[in-house]
Amino acid sequence: MDDKRSLMMNKNIGDFENKDEEMDLRRGPWTVEEDFKLINYISTHGEGRWNSLSRCAGLKRTGKSCRLRWLNYLRPDVRRGNITLEEQLLILELHSRWGNRWSKIAQYLPGRTDNEIKNYWRTRVQKHAKQLRCDVNSQQFKDTMRYLWMPRLIERIQASASTSTGSATTSSCVTTPSDQFLMTSFDDGLDNNNNNMDHLSFMSNPNGYVSPETSSVVVSPTSGLTEFHIGSEVGKVENNQDQSLVGPQIMSPPPQNYLDDNGGLLSEDLTQSYHNWFENVNGMIPPYSDSFWNIGSDEDFWLLLQQQQQLVNNGSSE
DNA sequence: AACGGACCCAACCGCAACTCG
DNA sequence: TCGAGTTGCGGTTGGGTCCGT
Numbered sequence: 001m002d003d004k005r006s007l008m009m010n011k012n013i014g015d016f017e018n019k020d021e022e023m024d025l026r027r028g029p030w031t032v033e034e035d036f037k038l039i040n041y042i043s044t045h046g047e048g049r050w051n052s053l054s055r056c057a058g059l060k061r062t063g064k065s066c067r068l069r070w071l072n073y074l075r076p077d078v079r080r081g082n083i084t085l086e087e088q089l090l091i092l093e094l095h096s097r098w099g100n101r102w103s104k105i106a107q108y109l110p111g112r113t114d115n116e117i118k119n120y121w122r123t124r125v126q127k128h129a130k131q132l133r134c135d136v137n138s139q140q141f142k143d144t145m146r147y148l149w150m151p152r153l154i155e156r157i158q159a160s161a162s163t164s165t166g167s168a169t170t171s172s173c174v175t176t177p178s179d180q181f182l183m184t185s186f187d188d189g190l191d192n193n194n195n196n197m198d199h200l201s202f203m204s205n206p207n208g209y210v211s212p213e214t215s216s217v218v219v220s221p222t223s224g225l226t227e228f229h230i231g232s233e234v235g236k237v238e239n240n241q242d243q244s245l246v247g248p249q250i251m252s253p254p255p256q257n258y259l260d261d262n263g264g265l266l267s268e269d270l271t272q273s274y275h276n277w278f279e280n281v282n283g284m285i286p287p288y289s290d291s292f293w294n295i296g297s298d299e300d301f302w303l304l305l306q307q308q309q310q311l312v313n314n315g316s317s318e
Numbered sequence: 319a320a321c322g323g324a325c326c327c328a329a330c331c332g333c334a335a336c337t338c339g
Numbered sequence: 340t341c342g343a344g345t346t347g348c349g350g351t352t353g354g355g356t357c358c359g360t
Contacts, residue, residue: 119327
């Protein structure tokens with residue numbers, strides 16, 4: 001433990017930690033023995049009243065620490081492991097509505113803790129904002145989320161669902177409680193007349209420029225295209241040729257050569273191209289506000305940069 | 319193999335809200 | 340109504356691990 005952290009802890013005079021010295025409270029990582037004590041106590045006495053629980057269980061921890069350990073780690077229904085695509089989609093949609101209200105968002109992801117969701121946001125999403133050299137709260141980044149990464153994520157969900165069912169035309173990605181929430185919340189934009197399409201539609205912020213009544217995102221498993229519906233307008237792009245309907249940005253099938261020769265990151269020039277493209281596109285995007293869309297993975301991020309470079313190239317050659 | 323930077327996530331903090339005597 | 344104790348939330352930190360050089 002470094003000096004700074006020690007200092008912070010020693011000057012901790014709020015709450016109940018001012019008795020740390022005399023009570024010899026432990027801090028830092030939990031031991032297996034401590035975990036057992038906590039689990040055993042809660043299994044027989046239940047949770048709650050964390051300060052007395054800590055004392056009665058023989059733990060030299062604050063009540064806060066016990067509560068945190070139980071809720072974020074030891075609780076039997078805590079889900080561990082990677083955040084699924086559907087969960088990512090849900091997190092980003094809910095964040096667009098509620099902002100950093102992690103506990104509220106966590107309520108819709110069974111087994112996921114607010115801490116985990118918060119960590120996901122800060123490590124994954126903010127990382128990509130940094131790579132784009134823009135603020136995570138900036139309009140530019142929000143629009144990137146909305147028009148580029150979110151549709152890509154939907155495509156990936158669609159693709160994985162198709163793979164898992166073995167059918168490209170009857171697939172559905174609705175398999176989890178999270179998905180059910182998505183569908184029940186956002187299915188107002190379903191196009192029930194088109195049996196060849198699977199649909200996911202999304203609401204946006206309370207200011208609402210994209211609403212269930214006016215918009216939807218449609219992924220066709222047969223064509224591989226992603227369509228965006230806002231009002232009566234439909235944007236669809238094939239081979240990146242149509243840039244006239246950028247209102248919702250349009251995605252194309254991914255190129256196969258988006259990685260460099262080393263399978264690594266693309267060049268600084270390409271990143272700059274993306275910035276240039278975005279400046280061009282920004283003029284055509286309505287001043288939508290705080291809705292966030294997702295990043296599927298680093299691979300997706302650089303894939304999108306490549307795609308946008310193609311858009312820029314196509315646009316400049318016309 | 320060694321090193322250093324980047325990343326992940328458990329655990330901490332302060333503060334506000336809530337509960338209860 | 341008030342105040343002490345408790346709980347819950349969002350922001351932050353830093354140790355451990357991973358990965359590239």
